[in-house]
Amino acid sequence: MKLTGWRWRGVVGLWWGLLVAASAVAGVQHHPHIAVELVPEAVAVAPGESLTVALRLLPESGWHTYWRNPGDSGLETRIAWQLPEGVTVGPVVWPTPQRHPFGPLVNYGFEGETWLLSELQLPTTLKVGESLELAARAEWLVCEVECIPGEADFSLHLPIVAKTQWDTARREAWRAARAALPEAVAWPAQFAIEGRELVVQWQAEEVVAEHPEEAYFFPDADDLIDHAAPPQVVHRAGEWQLRYPLSSLFQRPPEAVTGVAVIAGRGYQLTALAGGEWQAAPPSDPPKQVLALWWILLLALAGGVLLNLMPCVFPVLSLKALSLAQGTAKARRERALHGLTYTLGVVASFALVAALLLALRAGGAAIGWGFQLQSPLFVGLLAMLLFALALSLSGVVAFGTQLMGLGDRLTSSGGYRGSFFTGVLATVVASPCTAPFMGTALGAAVLLPPGVAMLIFITLGLGMALPFLLLGLSPALARRLPRPGPWMETFKQAMAFPLYLTVVWLLWVLGRQSGVDALALVAVGLVLLALALWLWGRPPGRHPHWRNGSALLLLLLALATLYLPATLPPSGVSATGEKPHSSGYRPYRAETLAELRAAGETVLVNMTADWCITCLANERVALESEAVRSALAAQGVVYLKGDWTRRDAAITDYLASYGRNGVPLYVVYHPGQEGQMLPQILTPALVLSALQPTFSQPDL
Amino acid sequence: MMKNTLLAFALLLPALAVAAPQIGQPAPDFAVVDSHGAVRTLEEFAGQPLVLEWSNHDCPFVIKHYSSDNMQSLQRRYTEAEVAWLTVISSSPGTQGHVSAAEANQLTTTRSAAPTAVLLDEEGTMGRAYDAKVTPHMYLIDSNGTLVYMGGIDSIRSANAADIPKATPYLADAVDALLAGEPIPNSVTRPYGCSVKY
Incomplete structure (x- = not known):
């Protein structure tokens, strides 16, 4: 049988009418993948009182509805009221939302049973004995992966009585609904737009969180942050600072940023005001602030000290230390000066790297500590430098002794310069060795204001220079070092071998970055470098210019071999690209x-x-x-x-x-x-x- | 020399940083096969304005604009005005909205749609390059290849076709302004719809 157009419409209309009539009476309405209900907190109301009404959403398991800021896609649930004259309603009061990641997108919403509250104010003119007629239309989008929009009409008839009668049967449910709301707090909170980032900061000393770094902030505005990017969280002494990339929709800074902060599963309703010089320690809490910074600085110092034990640094520094010990008591002052110039060298190098890192981060580049080693060119140069040092320790050539401050030039001014550059050198060769402590300290550093970040890097350098500085300043300590003697030559030569191993390791890294061809070429470069140094170390003979010229030419050729790894595209062979299946x-x-x-x-x-x-x-x-x-x-x-x-x-x-x-x-x-x-x-x-x-x- | 190398390397870095599409900047390049098997690129549309429409025919928000003939009439209106229109489907295989080339052509026929081409971006490469988040998500590129509009098709975020006449038609306003040589009133708006099924 075929229904004609108008008949068809008539059947649908009748069916729709029945449905609406049924829904106006019945509590729970069933819609695709979600059940909905309008729940008043009272069964009978008194004039002049307020009444809370909840839209109760019961999506199927795995399905969710959306918060007032739905995030990257989706649509917030909406309620439109039809109210008798004199009755007013406030905005929807939302529970604390959840994040729902989906592919590269993140949505904000609710899984499971959700109560959206509306606060109605009743006028005093209501007449006892009559009935309060409320009507509301709810619209929602319910999604699992796919989305289904829905809407429902509700009507409520509540007797008007002298004293409000609460719905005692649902007292527990109402308590749970209120417990799910974010707590209104008056925490000092500020925000700032820094480059392409939004930074939100608040103070909440009374909140204790086992994992403060898991704090999150849900902004009310949907055009503020890139919802999919997890925030960078810094927590110290009751203060949280969250940094988000700005949304591609962002246009101009708002006057205030409102939203819900979530710490340890609890939500807090915040208003963050535009902040100026907001990194300054808040006056209410200076000691804690200092303590937190001191803790970071202490970690940086410890990380710096640890760097001395790294296989690429230890040989260079141990020799330098022993050469210091050679000085006599008369040379105490010089020794102290050597310690200081060395410290200066290390700190200056760290400051330089830090300035670069901070400048680049300010420019928006996505880099982190160890970024130098992501360049095959840098890795190749480092391999050559360490190889040259190792050859010099092996006695192939005396080159490098000035740099390392070995020999008897300790008292000359060249020796001080030597100490300074030993510091620079130590920093350069230490860069592959990211000690465990440094991760935390440097991670925190780049998120902090530039001045503080610089302080941390300098402390790291100070830590690295510390053992040496102490040796220079304390004759008692220096005296405890082994007596100099012929054994030092043996020790020096033995120390070449950790350096050779470091070179092998760097070559391996280079090979992984640029492939076996580039690796072979740089290995040839190392041989050329050895040849150049060997020539340099030969007695000058009759034609010193000839010798020096050849050595220089070979050196340039050696450096030229770095051309290939520097220009080659990534080889595709990487730590994860290899044997993906067998390694699981x-x-x-x-x-x-x-x-x-x-x-x-x-x-x-x-x-x-x-x-x-x-x-x-x-x-x-x-x-x-x-x-x-x-x-x-x-x-x-x-x-x-x-x-x-x-x-x-x-x-x-x-x-x-x-x-x-x-x-x-x-x-x-x-x-x-x-x-x-x-x-x-x-x-x-x-x-x-x-x-x-x-x-x-x-x-x- | 070491420091110079480091410096040189460091100065190169910002240029390598990946950026999201931005208004006033060159639109991200693409090379995606269309429903007739031809590879379409941004370059081929140089010299004419280009509209990109992210779509998923089963998404209620897309249905809103197709059931009302709103999308098709925009396609007809602008392709007649020498504006190119690409409908992009970034749903990955097995997800909602993913279609074969034949299905895509059938959809075009049954819906009387009039895009210049329908691109099958199964890998989501183009979608990610444009940071397309929802269906429908709309972009407008001028004849120099500069991105001049991105965002929603209109201002009322709903799945209800009855809202279309009441809404500010952001995309149409943008194309009309571009064709008239006037500044675009809202170059970035909030897109709404279903998430792109990458």
């Missing part, structure tokens, strides 16, 4: 991570780089140990590995989201929970325990 990991992509998390998988993220020794050690010892591998397989954990050997903006962003700007970084995601950061030094036991499901952290 997948390359990191932000989308992959979001999808896996959305799908409820447990995910282990490993951010690594070939030039990061700590990373490689952790992989060998823990991540690729039999115990961890079998646990990953048994628990079905997805292992994502990000390779930062070359620059990668996505990984830099990810690191920044955890307050880091260097590798390694390890994060475990349990289903429905925020990521849990692991320490920078891993053991199999530690990884295994982190993989155990925990139930401690609520979902944001």
Whole structure:
């Protein structure tokens, strides 16, 4: 049978009419993938009172509705009221929202039962004995991956009585609905637009959070931040600072930024005002502020001291230290001066690198500590420099002794210059060795105001120079060093070997970055360099110019071999590109991570780089140990590995989201929970325990 | 020399940084196969204005603008005015809105749509380059290849076709202003719709 147009419409109309009539009476209405209900807090109301009415949303499991700022897509739930004269209604009061990542997008909304509250004010003119007629139309968008818009009409008939009668049957439900609302707080809060970033900062000393770095801020405005980018969070002494990239829709700074801050699963309604010189320590809380900074500085100092033990630095410095010890008591003053000039050299170099890093970050470049080693050219130059130093230690040539301050030129002015450049050199060769402490200190540093950041870098340099400075300043300490003697020559030559190993390692990094051809070419360059130095070290003979000229030519040829790695495109062979299946990991992509998390998988993220020794050690010892591998397989954990050997903006962003700007970084995601950061030094036991499901952290 | 190298390297970095599309800047390049198997690039549209429309035929917000003939009439109006119009589908295989070339052509026929071409961006490369977030998400590129508009098709964020006549037609206003040689009133607006199914 075929229905004609008007008949068809008539049937639909009748059906629709029945539905509306039914809904006006019945409580819960069922719509595709969601049930909705309008719930008044009272069963009978009194004139002049206020009445809260909730729109109760019950999406199916896995489906969600949207907050007032829905994020990258979606649509907020809306309620339109039809009210009798004199009755007024306030804006919707929303519970604390959640983040819903989907691919490269993030939405703000609610899964599960959600109560949206509306506050109605009743006039005193209502007549007892009559009935209050309220009507509302709700519109929503309910989404899982796909979205279905829906709408429903409601009407409520409430008797008007002398004293409001509360709906006691739903008292608990109302309590839960109010508990889900963000708490209104009067915390001092400020915001600033810095370049292409929004920085929001608030003080909440009374709030204790086990994981303060997991704080989040949901802005009410939808054109303010890039919702998909996790914020960089800095927390110190009751103060939170969150930094978000600006939205592509951002046009001009608002007068105030309002929104919901979420700390440890609790929401707080904030208003942040435009801040001027807002990095200054707030007057109410100076001691804590200083303490926090001191803690960072202390870490920086300790990290600097640790750098001295790195295989690339130790040989150079141990020799320098011994040469200091050669001085007599008479030379005490000179010794102190050497210590000081060396310190100056280190600190100046650190300050230079810090200035570059900060200038680049201000320019918006996505870089982090260790960025120098992402350039094959820099790695090649470093290999050549260390090779030349090693050859000089082996006695091929006396070149470099000036730099290292060896020999008897200690008292001459050239010696002081030597000390200064030993400091510079030590900083350069230390750059591959990111000590565990430095990750935290430097991660914090780039997020801080430039002045403070610079202070941290300088402290790091000071830490590195500290052992040497103490030797120079304290004769007692210097006396405890072994007596100089013929054994020093043997020691010097032995110290060449750690340097040779460092060269091999750098060549390996270069090979991974630019391929085996470039590696072979740079190896030839090293041979040319050796030849040049050997010629240089020969007695001048009758034609010193001939000798020097050839040596110089060979040196230039050696440097020319760096041309290929510097210009070659990335080879595609990388820490993650190789054998993806046999090793059981997948390359990191932000989308992959979001999808896996959305799908409820447990995910282990490993951010690594070939030039990061700590990373490689952790992989060998823990991540690729039999115990961890079998646990990953048994628990079905997805292992994502990000390779930062070359620059990668996505990984830099990810690191920044955890307050880091260097590798390694390890994060475990349990289903429905925020990521849990692991320490920078891993053991199999530690990884295994982190993989155990925990139930401690609520979902944001 | 070491320091100079570091400096030189450092100065190169900002140029390499990846940037989101920006108004007044060259629009991101693309090379995507269309529903007839031809590879379409930004370059081929040099010299004429170009509208990009991100679409997913099953998304209620897209349905809003197709069921009302709003999208098709915009396509007809502007392609007749020598404006190129590309409908881009970035849904990955197996997700809502993903179509084969034949299905895409059938949709064009059944909906009486009139785009210059329908691009099948299965990998989402073009979508990500443009930072397309929703369907429909609209972009306008001038004849010099400069991005001049990005955002919503109109001002009322809803899935209800009855709202279309009441809304400010942001995209149409932008194209009309561009064709008239006038400044574009709102060059960035809030897009609304379903998330792009990357």
